[in-house]
Amino acid sequence: MTVQTVKILSELVKTPVDKLLTQMKDAGLPQTSANQEVSEVEKQTLLNYLKSQHGEGDKKDQRITLQRKTTSTLSRADGGKAVNVAVKKKRTYVKRDDSETDAQKQEELKAQRAAEEKARVEAEEKAKVEAARKAAEEAKAKAEAEEKAKAEVAATPKSDASAKKDAAAAKEAKRKELESKKPAAAPKGKKGSGRSDNEKDKPRGGRNTDNKRNSRVNLNGEEEYGRRKLGRKNKKSQVKQEHGFQKPTAKIVHEVALPESITVADLAEKMTVKGAEVIKVMFKMGAMATINQTIDRDTATLVVEEMGHTVKYIDENAVENDMMEAIDYEGEATKRxxxxxxxxxxxxxxxxxxxxxxxxxxxxxxxxxxxxxxxxxxxxxxxxxxxxxxxxxxxxxxxxxxxxxxxxxxxxxxxxxxxxxxxxxxxxxxxxxxxxxxxxxxxxxxxxxxxxxxxxxxxxxxxxxxxxxxxxxxxxxxxxxxxxxxxxxxxxxxxxxxxxxxLKAVPSAPAKGVVVEARLDRGRGSVATLLVQNGTLRKGDVVLAGLQMGRVRALLDENGKPIPGAGPSIPVEILGLDGTPDAGEEFIVVADERKAREVANFRQGKYREVRFARQHSAKLENLFSEMGKDEIRTLNVVLKADVRGSLEALIKSLTDLNTDEVQVNVVSSGVGGITETDATLALASDAVIFGFNVRADSSAKQFIERESVDLRYYSVIYNIIDDVKQALSGMLSPDLREEIKGTAEVRDVFNSPKFGLIAGCMVIEGTVYRNKQIRVLRDDVVIYEGELESLRRFKDAVNEVGRGVECGIGVKNYNDVKVGDKIEVFETVEVARTL
The missing domain is CATH 3.40.50.300 (P-loop containing nucleotide triphosphate hydrolases)
Structure with a gap:
């Protein structure tokens, strides 16, 4: 693979460059800037370090002890009071180490393969020995038969030559007689047919007696039947019935074709592994995913390479590229x-x-x-x-x-x-x-x-x-x-x-330009304002604009009057699109409506997959960073606007108000009036409905009034922003501040048998209150914080003493007050916060 820089690696793993450089420094790598190169060895070193940081290398057992208590009742035979018996059980569970489990499985697989290989070799050796033994026995029997035949020939006198000729002639006559008869099947290796002479004369099963394909005569003149057929049958019966699957001895490397986005299940299927294995690898890499989650191409590439396979990219835009290449924009250019x-x-x-x-x-x-x-x-x-x-x-x-x-x-x-x-x-x-x-x-x-x-x-x-x-x-x-x-x-x-x-353009070419604005009209449907930059747009043209397409049903100028066509630099409103395209999208006129619909459907599917992947992507580090934080207060909003541009501006302005404590969650947004579906969604998600230059229909109004859903209408954008900012400010937890109410200086110290040490004080600032918190200061340093036990003027207990008045103060649970100390009375107040 090509050498990558730190910046490219940070984009691939979706980690900030600063954080990645810190991790690389901790791993002992020399990189200190985003433009330095990272080799494969260094990436592996970084991966091993991150794995160790996530505890993968920790071999300590993780134990958990559970205690269970069961109580039963025993009845006495004499009818006395029942006895309760409590039994306590204590059980300790140890979490198994995945690496040790995998190693154990590998060892078991190796032992199993070795045993199977040993059994196969032994079976082959046994078969070879048996075949050699049979061959030796056949050779020995053949040699004995030949020796016996030679002995008989030697023992025969020369005068018996005529007798030998007569025997040979009789033997030949018998052979011809057998050949003229219908053949009969006989077991393999058995001489003759095993039938009587009467049975030999009868044809078997109505077969043709002239058919001799399944019979032959052996060297001794005896006829053998069905040897070929029975031999094939016996051979088949001798074949061992074994399973045809052969376990692979080495890992198979697949070439995985990756589109722009893919689900974890599809990725696992392409690599012929289980989905759990892919999820495990992604978890080790720092990405949490589910089996049905969609991941992007870069993440899938890292997973495939981590599992030892190769990657092949698929161009999913082939249909779109072919359609764009087929459009001819050539022609005579004129001034525009x-x-x-x-x-x-x-x-x-x-x-x-x-x-x-x-x-x-x-x-x-x-x-x-x-x-x-x-x-x-x-x-x-x-x-x-x-x-x-x-x-x-x-x-x-x-x-x-x-x-x-x-x-x-x-x-x-x-x-x-x-x-x-x-x-x-x-x-x-x-x-x-x-x-x-x-x-x-x-x-x-x-x-x-x-x-x-x-x-x-x-x-x-x-x-x-x-x-x-x-x-x-x-x-x-x-x-x-x-x-x-x-x-x-x-x-x-x-x-x-x-x-x-x-400035020049080609009026005769198919039109192309940019979407200026789009809105949803109740009577006319989707209305898009287009700016033609090249070519001429006419009624009936097929327009592809971002995720939407359609045939132009009407062309209107900025005053709402129908026009036959719009040339370069002319803004025009069109009717006929199947949705409201986003402002700023490019539009083109295509000749084939079927291809335009195919491209639009592909873009919509791709947009849904990317949005789904973005919503469910969660890094392990982000999960850990969120731990320990207080719960974020959320204002759920259902937002409807009149045009796409205003909707986009509103969503951005509202989300910009988010802080670490409060945030705006746009549950649903769209162009057009407020429907009953919007109201139902707002009720289910506990959201407020904001309508920007739109109104609710009759069914939505009835539902909103019946269920008391919060609905607000706006026509100026900064009004809705101010109201949301005020609502979020009310959701913020207040700040706690301390206000010093008064300060008293200790002038003398008395010992009271009832209250202990009493400080004779002079109030020098503010007012001293009996029921508020106090601090004791010595040389302007806080040495104690608590509350008053008593506050008296002479012998009378009072609740407060003003400035310039002497008083006696007893500090609760503190007896180290000295002359010159100051007793400060303060109060903690809540102050509302604003964004």
């Missing part, structure tokens, strides 16, 4: 309009500026006058067509601004002349630089009193945004959304920047 994203701090006049350009009133329709959604518009101006993307300026919509910077050609940075550079202004500059998008600065509200354009220019110059008149490359334009001053100059600056960029 620029896509401009307006970004800046909240309430700096972004939407008002677009209102004047579009001659509409968008800001008045937004809740609180603050943009809650990303909007897309295209405007025909005297200087040419421009497409605008309006992004929210609230801090929660960082992801929206980042997507806007990626999908645009030019960024108009809006900064108010009376307010200056603010946090989201700086963030917009960073997003534009990250997307390598040129900037055009629009200084708004120049008609207001207190506007200071030069101050804005200085502040932006500090962020390395230098105006052209100062020798920089950024155009600065002062505008007013009320009077229209500077609007034409701003559009000219945008189109001039567009000319420099030389």
């Amino acid at each position: 309009a620029p896509v401009v994203t307006v970004m800046g701090h909240v309430d700096h006049g972004k939407t008002s500026l677009l209102d004047y350009i579009r001659t509409t009133r968008v800001a008045a329709g937004e809740s609180g006058g603050i943009t809650q959604h990303i909007g897309a518009y295209h405007v025909e101006t005297p200087q040419g067509m421009v497409s605008f993307l309006d992004t929210p300026g609230h801090a929660a919509f960082t992801a929206m601004r980042a997507r806007g910077a990626k999908a645009t050609d030019i960024v108009i940075l809006v900064c108010a002349a009376d307010d200056g550079v603010m946090p989201q202004t700086i963030e917009a500059i960073q997003h534009a630089r990250a997307g390598d998008v040129p900037l055009v600065v629009a200084i708004t509200k120049i008609d207001k009193e207190g506007a200071d354009i030069e101050r804005v220019q200085n502040a932006l110059a500090a962020q390395e945004v230098i105006p052209e008149e100062w020798g920089g490359d950024v155009q600065f334009v002062g505008v007013s959304a009320k009077t229209g001053e500077g609007i034409d100059e701003l559009l000219e600056a945008v189109l001039l920047q567009s000319e420099v960029l030389e």
